[in-house]
Amino acid sequence: MAQVLEFKLPDLGEGLTEAEIVRWLVDVGDVVAIDQPVVEVETAKAMVEVPCPYGGVVTARFGEEGTELPVGAPLLTVAVGETSASAPPASASAPASASASAPAPASGTAAAPAASSGSSGEGSGNVLVGYGTGAPAARRRRVRRESPAAASAVAPAAAPTARPAAAAPSDGPVPVISPLVRKLAREKGVDLRQLPGSGPDGLILRADVERAAAAAAAPAPAAAPVTAPAAAGQHAGERVPLRGVRGAVADKLSRSRHEIPDATCWVDADATELMAARAAMNAAGGPKISLLALLARICTAALARYPELNSTVDTVAREIVRLPAVHMGFAAQTDRGLVVPVVRDAHTRTAESLTAEFARLTEAARTGTLTPADLTGGTFTLNNYGVFGVDGSTPIINHPEAAMLGVGRIVPKPWVHQGELAVRQVVQLSLTFDHRVCDGGTAGGFLRYVADCVEHPAVLLRTL
Structure with a gap:
C-alpha cells in the first residue's frame, strides 16, 4: 500500500523566506528517485534546483511556473511504496504532511483533494501554515479553511484554475x-x-x-474616462514585478542609498605598464592571468594599508567593525539582473588563484547556478564597468560594505609621459566610500595607492 508524502519548499538558507517557481522538472505521474531535482526555483539570491527527499510517483504539484511560494509551502506529493504508473489520483487522497499524524477519512467521506499542477494548494480541513517539514509541533499553526465541495472532483491533470479571492476569516x-x-x-x-x-x-x-x-494610496478613478490619452500625460505601459534577483537588488540599493552617506573620488591613471606586465606574465606560460585578478590583487594590498575601507557599520551599537578578511565581491551582469558574487579570502590568493575563482563565479552567474553562499558575505566590491564601454561612474555601495572601487574602460589617450606627450593606455578609477568609516584623506590615500600600483606594478613587490 503506497503512502502519500508531502514535500514542502525547504529552508534554502541565508534568511530566505520565499522562492519563485521557474521550471518544473517533473510531471504528475512521473517516477522520481530519492534526491532527484524536481523543480527549479529562483530566490532573492540565486537559481536553485530543489531535490526531493522521497522516491516514488508524483501525485500532485503545487503552484504554476511563475508562482511565488513561501518556505514551508507544499511543493508536491509523492506516493511512496509503489513505482507503477497507476498511482492514485490526487483527488482520491488528502496531501499528507511529513508527520502523517492526520487520521484517514472515514469510509464514504470525501477526502480533501490534492492540488493539480496549476493549483494553489487550497483544500478543506486543517492546513499547516508557514513552516517547513520537520518543524516542531509547537511552532505549527493550523488554520481552518472550507473549500467548495466541487473542488474534490478536481484531478491532478486538470487545467489550472484561478484562486478564489476569499477574504481572510474574521x-x-x-x-x-x-x-x-x-x-x-x-x-x-x-x-x-x-x-x-x-x-x-x-x-x-x-x-x-x-x-x-x-491600491489604497492610488487616487480614485474619474467618473468618466479620459478620451484623449495625451490629455492624461500617461500611458498604461508594461508592469514588471520587482521580485527574485531584480527585487533583491532593488531592496539592497534602496537601503544603501537610504542608510549610507556615500562620497566618491576619482583619478585618471596610466595603465600602460600594468597591461605590459600582464602580457609578460601570460607570455611566460601557464594559466592566463586576467586583468580583473590583477586589480583585485592591487585592492587587497591597498586594503591592508587602509583597513578602514574593509569594514561595516553597526548602526545599533554605533560602532565601526573592521573586518579581518577580505571577501572580494565583483559586479556581474546577467539576464536576470545584476549580481555580486564573492571571492572568499581574496587577500590570501595569488593572481592565478583569483583568475580561476573569478572565472568560476562568472560562469555560474551566467548559467544561473550561483548558490546563496556565493552571493553573500562580501566586505569590499570591485566594479569593472569598463566592460560596458564607459569611462566613469558613481556606483551605489553594496550594503552593508563600506566601499567600492570602480574601473572604467582602458583606452589610448594623449598623456604626458616622462615630460613628453605620448599616447598611453589610460583608465579612470573611482572610489565610492561610506563617509562614516573614514574621511577624504583616507579614501584619497587608498585611491592614490591603487593608481600608483596601476601605473607602476613594481610597487606591489613591497607586499609580496
Whole structure:
C-alpha cells in the first residue's frame, strides 16, 4: 500500500523566506528517485534546483511556473511504496504532511483533494501554515479553511484554475508568511483580516500587503474616462514585478542609498605598464592571468594599508567593525539582473588563484547556478564597468560594505609621459566610500595607492 508524502519548499538558507517557481522538472505521474531535482526555483539570491527527499510517483504539484511560494509551502506529493504508473489520483487522497499524524477519512467521506499542477494548494480541513517539514509541533499553526465541495472532483491533470479571492476569516489567527509582513501591514495601515492572500491556502505574502497599500494610496478613478490619452500625460505601459534577483537588488540599493552617506573620488591613471606586465606574465606560460585578478590583487594590498575601507557599520551599537578578511565581491551582469558574487579570502590568493575563482563565479552567474553562499558575505566590491564601454561612474555601495572601487574602460589617450606627450593606455578609477568609516584623506590615500600600483606594478613587490 503506497503512502502519500508531502514535500514542502525547504529552508534554502541565508534568511530566505520565499522562492519563485521557474521550471518544473517533473510531471504528475512521473517516477522520481530519492534526491532527484524536481523543480527549479529562483530566490532573492540565486537559481536553485530543489531535490526531493522521497522516491516514488508524483501525485500532485503545487503552484504554476511563475508562482511565488513561501518556505514551508507544499511543493508536491509523492506516493511512496509503489513505482507503477497507476498511482492514485490526487483527488482520491488528502496531501499528507511529513508527520502523517492526520487520521484517514472515514469510509464514504470525501477526502480533501490534492492540488493539480496549476493549483494553489487550497483544500478543506486543517492546513499547516508557514513552516517547513520537520518543524516542531509547537511552532505549527493550523488554520481552518472550507473549500467548495466541487473542488474534490478536481484531478491532478486538470487545467489550472484561478484562486478564489476569499477574504481572510474574521476571527482566529491570520495566516501571514512572517512577522515582517505583519509589521509592514501595520506601517501601511493594511487590515490583514480583510486581505485575501495569494500564497498557498490563503497565506498572506509581502507582495499582497504592498499591492493593498498601493491600491489604497492610488487616487480614485474619474467618473468618466479620459478620451484623449495625451490629455492624461500617461500611458498604461508594461508592469514588471520587482521580485527574485531584480527585487533583491532593488531592496539592497534602496537601503544603501537610504542608510549610507556615500562620497566618491576619482583619478585618471596610466595603465600602460600594468597591461605590459600582464602580457609578460601570460607570455611566460601557464594559466592566463586576467586583468580583473590583477586589480583585485592591487585592492587587497591597498586594503591592508587602509583597513578602514574593509569594514561595516553597526548602526545599533554605533560602532565601526573592521573586518579581518577580505571577501572580494565583483559586479556581474546577467539576464536576470545584476549580481555580486564573492571571492572568499581574496587577500590570501595569488593572481592565478583569483583568475580561476573569478572565472568560476562568472560562469555560474551566467548559467544561473550561483548558490546563496556565493552571493553573500562580501566586505569590499570591485566594479569593472569598463566592460560596458564607459569611462566613469558613481556606483551605489553594496550594503552593508563600506566601499567600492570602480574601473572604467582602458583606452589610448594623449598623456604626458616622462615630460613628453605620448599616447598611453589610460583608465579612470573611482572610489565610492561610506563617509562614516573614514574621511577624504583616507579614501584619497587608498585611491592614490591603487593608481600608483596601476601605473607602476613594481610597487606591489613591497607586499609580496
